[in-house]
Each structure stands twice: as C-alpha cells, then as structure tokens.
Amino acid sequence: MISADQLQQDRQLIIDWARRIIPIRAISPKSGGRGEKERADEICRILSEMGISNFTRYDVEDDTGTVRPNIVVRVGDRPRTLWVVAHIDTVPEGDLGLWTYPPFAATVEGDRIYGRGTNDNGHAVFLSLLLLQHARVGEMRYSLGIAFVSDEELGSTYGIQHLLKQGVFRKGDIIIVPDAGSESGLQIEVAEKSILWLKFTVKGKQWHASMPDNAVNALREASKLITELDRVLHEKFSASNTLFQPPVSTFEPTKHEKNVDNINTIPGTEVFYFDCRVLPVYDLDFVLDTVHDVVKEFEARSKARVTYEVIQKEQAPPPTPENSEVVKLLREAIRKRLGGEPAVIGIGGGTCAAFFRKEGMDAAVWGTEVPTTAHRPDEYVVIGHILQDRDVIEEILYGR
Known part of the structure; x- marks a missing residue:
C-alpha cells in the first residue's frame, strides 16, 4: 500500500x-x-x-x-x-x-x-x-x-x-x-478502424469577383464535392459494429488550405482533406474506388478539374x-x-x-x-x- x-x-x-x-x-x-x-x-x-x-x-x-x-x-x-x-x-x-x-x-x-x-x-x-x-x-x-x-x-x-x-x-x-x-x-x-487520409485539389479559373461568369469558382465547386463525398461515403459504407465507438465508419472533411488573400478574387484552386476511419469489414481499396467514381461523376457535371492523393492508408x-x-x-x-x-x-x-x-x-x-x-x-x-x-x-x- x-x-x-x-x-x-x-x-x-x-x-x-x-x-x-x-x-x-x-x-x-x-x-x-x-x-x-x-x-x-x-x-x-x-x-x-x-x-x-x-x-x-x-x-x-x-x-x-x-x-x-x-x-x-x-x-x-x-x-x-x-x-x-x-x-x-x-x-x-x-x-x-x-x-x-x-x-x-x-x-x-x-x-x-x-x-x-x-x-x-x-x-x-x-x-x-x-x-x-x-x-x-x-x-x-x-x-x-x-x-x-x-x-x-x-x-x-x-x-x-x-x-x-x-x-x-x-x-x-x-x-x-x-x-x-x-x-x-x-x-x-x-x-x-482502418485509416484513410485523402488530399483533394480542385482546379477552377481565378477571376475578378465582380465577373463570376468568366470564372470557375474553385471554392464553390470544392464545397459541392465535399457534400457529395460526404453523402455517398456514408451511404455506401453504412455498416455498424457495436464493438467500436462510434459504431460506424466516419468520413470527415478536416484540413483546408489557404486559397486567395483578398476578398474580391474568385479562387482558382482549392485544397481540402478527408479523414476516414473505416470499419475493418471494408477494404480500403473499395473505398478508394468509390472516391474515384464520385470524382469522375462530379467532373462530368462541373467545369472544375479534380485530383486527389492518398496521404495515409492503413488497413486495420x-x-x-x-x-x-x-x-x-x-x-x-x-x-x-x-x-x-x-x-x-x-x-x-x-x-x-x-x-x-x-x-x-x-x-x-x-x-x-x-x-x-x-x-x-x-x-x-x-x-x-x-x-x-x-x-x-x-x-x-x-x-x-
């Protein structure tokens, strides 16, 4: 004692x-x-x-x-x-x-x-x-x-x-x-859980904010992509396992890099990150395939171009x-x-x-x-x- x-x-x-x-x-x-x-x-x-x-x-x-x-x-x-x-x-x-x-x-x-x-x-x-x-x-x-x-x-x-x-x-x-x-x-x-960190770069067209018709607003397009990724990933990988806290996979937009310095410029580049914590029942390669499909479908509707890269990938x-x-x-x-x-x-x-x-x-x-x-x-x-x-x-x- x-x-x-x-x-x-x-x-x-x-x-x-x-x-x-x-x-x-x-x-x-x-x-x-x-x-x-x-x-x-x-x-x-x-x-x-x-x-x-x-x-x-x-x-x-x-x-x-x-x-x-x-x-x-x-x-x-x-x-x-x-x-x-x-x-x-x-x-x-x-x-x-x-x-x-x-x-x-x-x-x-x-x-x-x-x-x-x-x-x-x-x-x-x-x-x-x-x-x-x-x-x-x-x-x-x-x-x-x-x-x-x-x-x-x-x-x-x-x-x-x-x-x-x-x-x-x-x-x-x-x-x-x-x-x-x-x-x-x-x-x-x-x-x-498995860990997957992703970096997304959205390329638009920088322009004066008073003339948006000449621009492709990378911030707006990135916001649309974040929303779409959030929806699809949560819907597709919706399994639950009560061993884990929380019991579901999580897909969170986190870090966001600086774009332009002034208010009156429409940004031409936007960079953001996702932190994904995925239940072990799912293969991370399957998650990446889904991300790829979301990006391609997004590009088909948008004038912006998107690239992404894997920052960390650890299968549980x-x-x-x-x-x-x-x-x-x-x-x-x-x-x-x-x-x-x-x-x-x-x-x-x-x-x-x-x-x-x-x-x-x-x-x-x-x-x-x-x-x-x-x-x-x-x-x-x-x-x-x-x-x-x-x-x-x-x-x-x-x-x-």
Whole structure:
C-alpha cells in the first residue's frame, strides 16, 4: 500500500515532469513543427537524473531531414518484457482564441494539468517515468520495457514502425499502449478502424469577383464535392459494429488550405482533406474506388478539374483476441485494483497497437482518461488517473 506521503511526492513528480516536457513543442514537420528531438533530449535528461543510463536512442531522419527520436529503456533481467509504449509527439494547438490556458505550458488546477499533449500522450509519458522511478527489479515477474516513440500522430513511420524493424520487441512480450481509455478505467481497446487520409485539389479559373461568369469558382465547386463525398461515403459504407465507438465508419472533411488573400478574387484552386476511419469489414481499396467514381461523376457535371492523393492508408489488422494473455492480465489487475468488470472495445483512433497487431503481436490499449480532451482546446490530464494506472500496471508487473 502506497503511503499518503508517497502519493503526494509522486503527484509533485508528475507536475515537475509536465512543466519540463509540455512546453517543448514536439510537433511533426508536416504539421509545421520541428519534430520531437528537443523533447526526447529532455526525457533523456530526466532518465539520467533518475539514475537510469542504460537507455538506447533509435534516431532516424525523416524525408525532410529532421531527426525523429525514439528512446527505449529496459529494466530487469526476466526472459519476458512488459512494455509500456508512450508517444512523445503531439498535434498543433489550433486556434489560440479557443484556449483558456496557454497550450504549451503545464498549468495545474486542482487535480488537472492543462496543456497541449498533457493527455495525448503525456499521460503515458508521465506514467512510464513513474513506473521507472519506483522499479523494484528483484520483485518483477517481467522485465519492464518503456518505449518513448515519435511520429504517432502522422502514421508512426519514424516511431513504432521503425522500432519494430529494429527488432526491439519479441513475440511473447506483454504490450500495453496507454493511448485511449475511459474515466472509469474499465475499457480495454483491442481493435481499431482502418485509416484513410485523402488530399483533394480542385482546379477552377481565378477571376475578378465582380465577373463570376468568366470564372470557375474553385471554392464553390470544392464545397459541392465535399457534400457529395460526404453523402455517398456514408451511404455506401453504412455498416455498424457495436464493438467500436462510434459504431460506424466516419468520413470527415478536416484540413483546408489557404486559397486567395483578398476578398474580391474568385479562387482558382482549392485544397481540402478527408479523414476516414473505416470499419475493418471494408477494404480500403473499395473505398478508394468509390472516391474515384464520385470524382469522375462530379467532373462530368462541373467545369472544375479534380485530383486527389492518398496521404495515409492503413488497413486495420485483426483485433487482439479477448482471450489473449495481455487482455487477461489487464482484466485481472483492473478487477483487483479498480473493483469493476472491464469491457473490450474498438476505437476509431489509430494507435501504436495497430502496428504490433500487424506483426502478429498481441497489444492492448488501456488507460484511465477523459476521452473527450485529446486534440481539443484546454486539453488536460488528471493526475489521479496516472497514479491509478500506475497501480494497475504494477499489479501486473509485481503481483503474485
């Protein structure tokens, strides 16, 4: 049983780590950032201060020449390893006007720490550091492995996929990814939807806004295309699976690039993106065939021309079986520590777990968190949730 004094000390440790890590903008170059190197360097300093020197860096350059770091720590000498995977990259803050708290600062209010990346995935980073801080090597049932990885928000090419290629993980290891969950802590994610990101470019004819008859308004035509894609995709791929939350495929227009600088010019080019989260029952190639048909039918009615390209395409792997060892261990530990009966679920978000599943390695996504806070203004993490998750993971790591 952890004493009240120890809990208070651990709470302060989490706050101190957050104040060092969250202000470092670990954003992908493709989202306007400089990558995760500075944040990784800070995590390495924290590890060194904790007396941990046997960590390994797996740095790799991306296609922009930016260093994308990954840090792997192993503690113990057991034949099998319990892995906790935490991603250190984060998304941009978005509209600053929507924030009450400064996004790249760790603002503490009661049991909450506010800031971009505090939840996604600072929760797992702080949890991992706490597990390392209190590692009791002689009492472990498994060695403890921590992977701090890059590039999760944009596909994990330079993060967990890179580590898998390096042979860091072994079949038979226990793999937990604290990157989704519920406030009760009673949900274990075993399946994810397929992910398809598309970029559309609509070419019209730029002209003076007072003479629209001479123009082909790319904004208007793009708006029509967005509406048509939205309707057809939702109608055609309408299956439902209650394992997932939400239970249906989603097709969302998201990012929109700048067109013209002035009000009195009709734009000749419009660029927008779709984020599609598709139930595994559908083949993404079939979705792309449908997109192609919609574009061709649209061009037959419009004077605008359309091109599109695939930014990300990840067909969902088979789910982690409900009777797998990692799910059984989590269920037992959750029952003992939280006193409830956990349910298995699927989600629309993509996590590092999908890449383990593709390699035939069972992985579970679990954590106690507020699921509505990631990627939103005033993102926050609850300190008590991190402490509770530490108890559950330690039950697996040390329990008898």
